Amino acid sequence: MSPTHRVATIQLHPIPLSPAKNFAKASAFIRSAVAQGAELCVLPEYHLTNWLPADPAFRDACSDWAVWLAKYQALAKELAVCIVPGTIVERHVSGEGTGEGMGADVMYNVCYFIGRQGEIVGKYVKKNLWGAIERDHLESSTHAPHEVFDTPIGKVGLLICWDLAFPEAFRELIAAGAKTIIIPTFWTLFDCSLEGLKLNPKAEALFLDSMLTARTFENTCAIIFANAGGPPQKGYAGLSQVVIPYVGPIARLGSSAEGMAVIDLDLGILEDAEENYKVRADLARQDWHYDYRHTKREKGRL
Template sequence: MAPLVKVAVIQLYPKPMQPEHNFNKAATYIRSAAAQGAELVVLPEYHLTNWLPKDPAFVGLCDQWETYLNKYKDLAKECRICIQPGTIVESHPQEEADENKLLNVAYFIDHEGNVAGKYVKKNLWHPEREHLTGSGRDVHEVFDTPIGKVGMLICWDLAFPEAFRELIANGADIIITPTFWTLNDCNAAGLALNPSSEALFLDSMLTSRAFENTCAIVFANAGGPPGHGYAGLSQVVVPFIGPLVRMGSCAEGMSVVDIDMQVLKDAEENYQVRADLARDDWHYDYRHSNSNTKDSEDGKARERL
C-alpha cells in the first residue's frame, strides 16, 4: 500500500505590514502541527505583509525576504517538519533601473531546513502586473521531497489547466497552492449575479483539478475579518473524494489531515490521464503561442490551395 502523508493547512489573516507578528503567529501553528505529527505544513500567499503594494513601506519590507526565509529554514529544522511558507515577496535590484524588481516566491523547505524547491509566480492576477515580475516561460518544475514528488503553483495559476498538466506530466503527485484569493476579486457584474461567485470558482476548480490530474492539491488561502471579502476555504483535495477537509471563509485556524497516496494511484489506474500524456501520439502536445497559431493558420491556408 502507498503511504499516508500527514499535512497541515494553515489559514491566516495576514495583519497588514506586520511581518514579524505574522511570522510569530505562523510559527505557533507550525509547532502545533509538528506536535500532531504533521510532515508538511502550508501557509497562504502574502502571509507576511498582506497585499498592499502601494503602501510606501511595502517594498522596504520585501527587502527583508531573506531574513524570513532563514527563519522558516531554522523552524523546519527545529521542528523536523517540511514547511511551504506560503509566498515571500522578494525585492531584487535591477540593472539599469531605478526600482527594484519584486518576485512572488514559493519555497519548499524540507525537515532538515534545506530548500528543496523554489517557484516564482507565473500567472499574475491583473492588479499584480503593475508591481510584480512573473516567471514567464520558465518551466513548471517538480521537486523530490521527503513526502514525494511535489509541484507548486500560486493563486491565479489555478485558473490555467496547462500549469497542472505540465507538473503532472513531470511526475508531481502533490501540488501545493498558497493563495490570497478574495470574494472581491469578482467584478460588479459577477457579484450582482452571485455574491459568492469566487467561492464557487475555488471549490469547483480545486475539485476538478484533482480529478482531471489524478493528484492531491493542498490549498492554503488567507482568511480574515467578516465583511472584508476574505474567501478562506483552505482545503486538501483528492480525486474520488473531493475535499478531505475544507475550512470556513473567515476564521483563522489549522486543519491536519492524512492524504492516502493510494487514492492517487487508484485514480490514475481508473482515468489513465498520466498514461495518455506520456503517449508519443498525444494529440494535445502543443503550446498556446502566436507562432503555433500562425503555423496552424499557414498550414490550413496551404491545404486550401
Template sequence: MAPVHKIALVQLHPRALAVQDNYARAEAFIRDAAAKGCALAVLPEYHLTSWVPDDPNFGAACAESASYLQKYQSLAKELSICIVPGTIIEEAPKDGDDSLHNIAYFISSDGSILGRYQKKNLWITERKHLVSSAHEPHQAFDTPLGRIGLLICWDLAFPEAFRELISDGADIICVPTFWSLKDVSDEGYALNKNGEALFLQSTIVSRAFENTCAVVFVNAGGPPERGEETAFAGMSQLGMPHLGAVGKLGQAEGMSIVELDMDVLRIAEDNYKVREDMQKEGWHYAFTQDRGSGSNSKL
C-alpha cells in the same frame, strides 16, 4: 502499502505590513502542526505582508520579509517538518531593477530548499507591481513526501500549469493563495456575491480529478473574532480525486490537519489513466508537454 502523509493547512489572516506578528502566529501554528505529527505545513500567499502594494511602507516590509526564509529553514530543521512558507516577495536580483517577484519555496525537514517557484500567472492588479516568471517551465521536484510542484493563487485558473507539472511527475501540487470574495468588479459581485467561492469550489477538486493528483490549496483567512465579516474566501482544503474536498475550512483564520493517502492517487490513476495516456507516443496534446525551447513551451 502507500504512505499516508499528515499535512497542516495553515489558513492565516495576514495583518498588513505586520511581518513580525504574522511570522509569530505562523510559527505557533507550525509548532502545533509538528507536535501533532504533520510532515508538511503550508501557509498562504503574502502571509507576511498582506497585499497592500500602494502603501508607502510596502517596499520596506517586503525587504524585511525576505530575511524570514532563513527563519523558516531553521524552524523546519528544528521541528523536522517540511514547510511551504506561503509566498515571500523579493526584489529582482539585478542591480537597478526595482521590480518585485512573488516566490514560493518548499523547505525540507532538514532545512534545505528543495523547490522554488516564481508566480507566472499574475492577477490583474498585480501586473503593475510584480514580474511574471513568463516562459520558464513549471518543474516538479523530489521531497520526503514524493514528487511535488508549486503553483500560486491565480495559477489555479490555468489547467496547462497543472498538466506541465503532472508531465514532470508531480503527485502533489501545493497552491498558496490570497483569494478574496471581492476580487471581481461590482457587476460581477452583483451577479453572485459568493461567485469567487463558487470558482474555488468548482476548480480545486476538478484539478485533482483531471490530473489524478492531490491539490494542497491554502488561502488567507479572515479575522478570528467570531461574527466579524471578512472579504477573504478562505476555503483552504486538500483536493483529492474520488474524495473531493478534504478538511475544508471556512473563512476565519485557523488550521486544518488532513491525511493525504497516496494510495488514493494510485486508485485514481488506475481508473482514469490520465498519466498513462499522456506518456503514450503520439499523445494528441503533446505540445502542452514540450519542455524545450520554442513557442510551444510557453505555458
C-alpha cells in the same frame, strides 16, 4: 515511502505590513501542527505582509525577504518538518553602489518548499499574475517551465493563487511527474466583478471549490490549498482545503476565520484514480495529441 502523509493547511489573516507578528502567528500554528504529527505545513500567499503594493512600506518589507526565508529554514530544521511558507515577496534592486544609479527595482512572488533539515528543496516564481493589480508591481516567471521536486511526501509541484485558473499549469506539472500540487493563495470574494457579485455574492467561493475538485479529477493528483482568512466584511474567502479524486475535499476550513486542518493524505488513492482514468498514462504517450510543455517554444512551434 509510506503512501500516507500527515499534512497541515494553515489559514492565516495576515496583519498588514507586520511580518514579525505574522511570522510569530505562523510559527505557533506550525508548532501545533507538528505536535499533531504533521510532516508538512503550508501557509497562504502574502502571509507575511498582506497585499498592499502601493504602500512604500510594502516594498521596504519585501527587501527583507532573505531574513524571513532563513527563519523558516531554521524552524523547519528545529522541528524536523517540511514547510511551504506560503509566498515571500522578494524585492531585488540592481545597480546599488555601482555609481550607475539604482538600476532595476523588481519584485517577485516566490513559493519555496523547505525540507526537514532546513534545505531549499524547490522554488517557484508566480507565473500567472492577477491583472493589473499584480502586473503593475510584480514580475512573472513567464516562459520558465514548471518544475517538479522530489520531497518527503513524493513528487510535488508548486503553483500560486491565480495559477489555479490555468489547466495548462497543472498539465505541465503532471506530465513532469507531480502527484501533489501545493497552492498558497490570497483569494478574496471581492476578486469578482460587481456584475458577478450581483449574480452570486459567493461566486469566488464557487470558483475555488469547483476548480479545486475538478483539477484533482482531471489530473489524478492531490491538492493542498492554503488561502488567507480574515474579516468577512473585507471579503476574505478562506476555504483552505486538502483535495483528492473521488472524494473532493477531505478537509475544508470555513470562509473567513483563521484556523488549521491537519489531515492524513493517502497518496494510494491517487494511484487507484490513475488506474481508473489513466490521465498520466495518456500524457506520457509519445503520440499523445496535446503538448503542454514549453519544449514546443524551443522547437519554434509557438
